[in-house]
Amino acid sequence: MSQVQVYSLFSEFDIQLFKAGKHFRLYEKLGSHPMEVNGVKGTYFAVWAPSAKQVSVIGDFNYWIEGEHLLNVRWDESGIWEGFIPEVGHGSVYKYRIHSNNNDQKTEKADPFAKRCEHPPNTASVVWNLNKKWKDSAWMKKRKKHNALDAPYSVYEVHLGSWKKKTEENRSLSYLELAEDLVKYVKEMKFTHIEFMPIMEYPYDPSWGYQLTGYFAPTSRFGYPEEFMELVDVFHQNNIGVILDWVPSHFPEDAHGLGNFDGTHLYEHPDRKKGYHPDWKSLIFNYGRNEVRAFLISNALFWLDYYHVDGLRVDAVASMLYLDYSRDEGEWDPNQFGGNEYLEAIDFIKELNEEVYKNYPDVQTIAEESTSYSMVSKPTSIGGLGFGMKWMMGWMHDTLTYFSKDPVYRKHHQNDISFSLNYAFTENFMLPLSHDEVVYGKKSMLDKMPGDEWQKFANLRSLYGFMFTHPGTKLLFQGGEFGQYQEWNFQESLDWHLLEYKPHQGIQKWVTALNELYRKTEALYKNQFSHESFEWLSLDDHENSVLVYKRKYEESEIIVTCNFTPTPHDHYFIGSNQGGTLTEQLSSDDKKFWGTGNFSNEVTEFKKEEFQGKKFSTSIVLAPLACQIFELK
Template identity: 45%
Template sequence: MDNNKMTSSLELMPAYAMQKLLRANYTDIFSLLGMHRISVSMTNKAKTANAQTSSALPADSDSNQVPKLVDRLVVRCFLKGAERVELINALDGRKVAELAKLNDDGIFAGLAGRRVNPFRYRLRVHYPLTVEEVVDPYQFDSLLSAEDLYLFSEGSQLQAYHFLGANHRSVDGVAGVHFCVWAPNAKRVSVVNDENHWDGSQHVMRQHVANGVWDIFIPGIQALSHYKYEIETGEGHCLLKSDPYGQMMQSAPSNASRVPSWETYQWQDDAWLAKRANTAWHQAPISIYEVHLGSWRREGERGEQYLQYSALIEQLIPYVKKMGYTHVQLMPIAEYPFDGSWGYQPVGMYAPSYRFGSANELKAFIDACHQAGIGVLLDWVAAHFPKDPHGLTRFDGSCLYEHEDPRQGEHPDWDTLIYNYGRGEVKSYLLSNANYWLEAFHFDGLRLDAVSSMLYLDYSRTAEEWLPNAHGGRENLEAIAFLQALNTRMYQSFAGIIMIAEESTAWPGVTKSVQKGGLGFGFKWNMGWMNDSLSYLSRDPLYRSHHHNELTFSLVYSFTEQFILSLSHDEVVHGKGSLLHKIPGDDWQKFATLRAYFGFMWGHPGKKLLFMGADIAQRDEWNHNKSLDWHLLEFAPHQGVQRWVRDLNTLYSQSTALFGSDHDCDGFHWLDCDNASASIVSFIRQSGDEKLIFIVNMTPEVYREFRVGLPCAGAYRERLNSDSHYYGGSNVGNAGRVSSEEEPYQGMNQSAVITVPPLACLVLTLDGNLSAPSADDVKAIPCS
């Protein structure tokens, strides 16, 4: 210490402060640790050896001995296990001072010489076996902006992940990580990590009382290092929580967050994004392949290894391209601890799952999809979250993200918690998360899971288990407002994306614009069509005539919303069996019925979604713990179904009549919806001059001399026939062509007598001539 200064340890750090620091409950930690300007008592050394004090002397006879207060800089630090600490000027590397050791617990403090202006510094720390130089995090001001915090609290922040969570920063040339978390009711929040040996008394964060946010910039943190937040609650309990905004997570059971990589990804999909922005998706083909990445295909001797994104680029993308799908929809990939949840109980909403590769490898996969002309949709879960203790539940000892009252906050079906959509910070968390996947990963849209459970306060509850809204109704007004804000903001921010709702009730206006009172989604899964048609599919053909309306009723409401016909993973789990398993009869009937059903689906108004495995006629119910049964493609019937789906996709993508008027009832015309006795439906899909005639027979009977109405005179080509040998059928048909007759029928001026194959779908198109079919057509028609 400078010989011209006399400063007590009490001036450097009061005793009460040391005690609180050791107990890790000093409230305003940044006002204590780090570098601060203080006033200290100073005297000059006595000029003479025999100077004596005397009351008889004049007051100013030895003024040099009177203490005076001057401004100086004090540096305080808490470094457990340290023996000595030197203060080093970061600019020139010179030693400025040695800090005094105030106790044996590692508290040091000292004056920075005669300096009065703050400067950047390092601490040279001497431990018993090593010497380290560290950059003191307590010398840095907060990196948060008032505007960001205001928008976050208001509930309109779209990019909270840019300042909450763990973000790499460089401050005055010092590289480090800025940690920030929302925990308004905590007494203390600390970053515990690999670097501080998971000691909560180190790296205590700065509290922003007005916003409930805590932050700290820690220099020198390495990418991929593990961390959590140690939170002391108002009741004095200590919680260890993963970072709600963490962009990378450790696998279970530790479930720590991880500092993300510094590396950025260089996107190559500008052409795709430009095309996407200029595509009117309601008038474009959308055929979605729903994929669970953990079980699409596996590696290893026993199929125990997940495919990584690099392998998925090589295997999944070519398959999707070959099959003619326009989009891939990934089941949830935000980090989830339990494989059996399939991702629908995420804990790390901002962390792509470790299972399939890094965040940049995920970006490379999406980039490769885009370059192959394939859109990528993400299953997104904003309806609920699990009760895992390291997650959001009672995050700071109180209900932050959920409701306190279980009648509002707990989901009875899944034993999960419901977000408090009326709280601004929760809205910002969810809005930012949606924005994160669309911005950082270039996803082409989000499919929202379990929207119905968000809309209704009494969803799956008895009369005593829910609370009405402010108007006495059952509608969740806060959730409705959140969904409207979500769709409005995402569509404004990302041109050409698709927002999809899984909504299973008759809630009006799911796909109506927010300006007109709707929820603002682009599309809605048609759950009514799915339930009715699968019920019909499972009936014996002998009894289908009594349930004909299950096949036709969906056309009553098909144009009330923008629908996607979905056969998702939910229909092939929990004892429901595979699609093939649902169908009665022998193998021939099962495969034929499935092909006919797919033909009806692709002809029906609405975009398409098929879960993986359906297009190879998977026999077993889906199992998330094993690969699809790709070996089935060694057998002709399974090959036939796969070819049929591929050719349906090809026809679909080439025919404006099938995709351009899904939202318009003028694009669909029944020829016959009442032929229950024969279990046959026939209809026309049309757009301009293009017309496709679908005839679907759901019985094993062959109908010869069957008359069908035709929209105009001419020769018609049998564009597709699911009973062709090429698809595994019995090869009954019309030799590839049909000629119209001037005989009015089914409201048409023309008609034709055709042969309708058993359990089959025929698609006729106006050809204009009676020439023999081309080689390209042979695969799609019977050879007889």
């Protein structure tokens, strides 16, 4: 075997950017790169390990023997070790054997920039030359329209391992199988986007992918990197956007991962008060270290660049913003101003969003942020964090709490269901009914609902109607769209057999109808983050547990009624400050959705008769436990 040859992909300018934390395409330089040098085929390797005194590439090409292929350290104090190894190519399996200056420690690490990883439980990296001919040019040219803040944005959240399984083979679907089954399903359901729970390589299945070790590699569980590219490509060819869950907040302590990388705290903060997450028993990135910031921002841009993804949902943002997150007194130290904000992490988040939108103005970043931190989805130029959207956790919590109550008690909690409109326009909110709400004893969406079987399904349909007509974008986790009865179990397939039964078919048809209405009704998505799109017509009918509101945009107007009790009303009066004709567009009580079908409305006109301070009024039929949507002309 030939020895390592001196070679570099780095210019002096690259190194200056790297040291300054401003090199955001590091995946083009660090890692393994199959290539030809002076007519010889091989692979260039580069790894950042500033505390190493020796770095070997070990792999299936040298019997995993340390010292056979020693990398050369750069002279510029960048801490980068590099070199070209002839005859090593695409598909070769390898790790870095790092001999540290720190107490003579030796670590054996997967490549932080590997574009493919071995199938778990194996932990090595694989030399990989990504090669894909994309067919999504039509989508890429027009996706700015589909990903815009004033476009319909309805997201189906999926855990790839458990969405559907080949039961006879006891395995999950592959990327290519998903490119057939999942794409077809999402298109039929009329969702505009899909969101994958983390697909970057992770060692431990019960982490659901939130403990990453291969930041630049889609998990090998379901196929090759190009096959995941194909899945994204097919979604795009069907006009469906793709969002990835992304985890820059913490990473696991697995021996082959980023922790203690070169025998020192290289990627994680050395102070355990900042560098260790007690909830997840994982390490926290050192956001104040330039090279670490460059690693993370490069990673975000990599998925937008190589994989054409349309957005990043950033996990656990709250845990990054606060030094005292999930810590008791004495377990954290205040910042330089005496506060609890993690200033370096906040700076990182702002820079991340600035770089994403500067390079890819036609995508979105979405924050999973559960506190009242202000201006999360406002531009950094006016002091915001720069995200495109923020999950509306308050709406989710209040709404699910309200719907879990027996309808007889809901009149005492009217404020819980209407309160979200007090702050709905302070951020660009996404309404999430995510995987977190259907695990650990929280029950499935259907099983959260009170009452007998009919009431459970009616309540769930009513909840979804309220969600889809409430201001903000939408997210629904797999199984919720057809009334999965069991809690989500990452080891098992969804219970697709339930769709043999009409109640579950009804839920599925209702979600499809809501998606369709949302897509075609400008009043529901234009100005969806502005108070101008919403008007209360009745929010204080506590006794009947009814809400009535208007969604509007220019000539497009709808009126929504939500009756949250099983009591129908034959002549329910509603007022309006303008006249017009009401035509019922959708009712969750329609027979095709497994409702009663007994309480539909004829076309009705607002008459110039004052009601509750409004100049015009009319009466309509309110169905039991139903959301009804009317077009106003």
